Amino acid sequence: MTLPTPVHLRQVRDGNLQSLLLALLDGPASRAELAQRTGLTKATVASLVEPLLRHHILTEDPLVNTGRGRPSRPLRFSEAAPVAIGAEVNVRHLAVTVQRLDGATVAETRIDIDNRHRDADDLVARLAELIESVSAASVRESLGVGLAVPGIVHDGTVVHAPNVPGLIDIRIGDRLAAALRQPTVAVDNEANLAALAHVWPRRLAGDDFVYVSGDVGIGAGIVLGGDLFRGRSGFAGELGHVIIERTGRPCTCGGHGCVEQYAGLHAILTAAGRPTLEALRLALAQGQTQDLSAVDAAGTALGTALVSLINVCDVATVVLGGSYATFFDDLAPAVRAALDVGVLAARRPVGLAVSPLGDNAVVRGAAALVTRRCCLAPESLLTAMASGR
Numbered sequence: 001m002t003l004p005t006p007v008h009l010r011q012v013r014d015g016n017l018q019s020l021l022l023a024l025l026d027g028p029a030s031r032a033e034l035a036q037r038t039g040l041t042k043a044t045v046a047s048l049v050e051p052l053l054r055h056h057i058l059t060e061d062p063l064v065n066t067g068r069g070r071p072s073r074p075l076r077f078s079e080a081a082p083v084a085i086g087a088e089v090n091v092r093h094l095a096v097t098v099q100r101l102d103g104a105t106v107a108e109t110r111i112d113i114d115n116r117h118r119d120a121d122d123l124v125a126r127l128a129e130l131i132e133s134v135s136a137a138s139v140r141e142s143l144g145v146g147l148a149v150p151g152i153v154h155d156g157t158v159v160h161a162p163n164v165p166g167l168i169d170i171r172i173g174d175r176l177a178a179a180l181r182q183p184t185v186a187v188d189n190e191a192n193l194a195a196l197a198h199v200w201p202r203r204l205a206g207d208d209f210v211y212v213s214g215d216v217g218i219g220a221g222i223v224l225g226g227d228l229f230r231g232r233s234g235f236a237g238e239l240g241h242v243i244i245e246r247t248g249r250p251c252t253c254g255g256h257g258c259v260e261q262y263a264g265l266h267a268i269l270t271a272a273g274r275p276t277l278e279a280l281r282l283a284l285a286q287g288q289t290q291d292l293s294a295v296d297a298a299g300t301a302l303g304t305a306l307v308s309l310i311n312v313c314d315v316a317t318v319v320l321g322g323s324y325a326t327f328f329d330d331l332a333p334a335v336r337a338a339l340d341v342g343v344l345a346a347r348r349p350v351g352l353a354v355s356p357l358g359d360n361a362v363v364r365g366a367a368a369l370v371t372r373r374c375c376l377a378p379e380s381l382l383t384a385m386a387s388g389r
């Protein structure tokens, strides 16, 4: 008879397994190097590695002779390892990505469709079809599905989605899970997940930053101490409704003078007199004065709102994504100027950077919901593999 492992020993093993997986996210390493990176003994590393190899989560390279000491066999995440699926509902597209545990992309797809008037059943059916077609092509086991939506999510229910109202009051993750015959689908707001993609599996913007995307609205994901800050009910990061002019332009939220009405993509296109983002980008590339001044005015407005945010939470960096990433060079000088004037911690200037993930940040963050859970709670990873799921 095998006695069950006592709870505290299981917790220690889980903690060690987590350290090992995190160490491997920094790159392939031999057992000896992993012992060094984690502070675990070589014997402990060897015992942890064995089930990961057996379940094809890790793979072992051929012997490498470095010329020093004994030849070693680097371990890395396996090409055949199970994968996480990220999905995204955007106002104007649906996207799916298939990611390995180390964040490597196995497959990615996007279809441009207008989702503003689509209902939840239609969205779920289209997402399920897209996910099944992409994941069937990748021929690997699935670790789970994460979903990004253009709205606020509280306890699994979409509570606010001004641009895709068909999602409101819907437990969209549960509906998609049922359609895919998965136990669960984790769901969160698009800006939060875009921010998460800059934290997991690699820190792309440090430990304390705000990710800001300009699309139909302005969304922000706040990362403090390496963790996403969602607030009490998921509304943290509603930067678009920071008031920059108390008796200013009326806003969709019922208030006046929200920054979205000055620096949102719709406001910029209206000021520039351009019908689409592509037309604006073309005009900016040609140096058209009206377009440059529309973007400059938006930069000043955005910078003004960011000053309030940074003076409250003192983050080190602002990362601009979404449509802002596509005209960053024209937008950044005015944002920079506003930050330099308004941020009180002026001795340590706030960094201003364009998102290295571009258009893919949101959908990659949706996959990161799954890969992060698997690395931080690795026992669930092994259980899933053992049950053949």
Ligand SMILES: [Zn+2]
Binding pocket: 240, 241, 251, 252, 253, 254, 255, 256, 258, 260
């Ligand atoms: Zn507003």
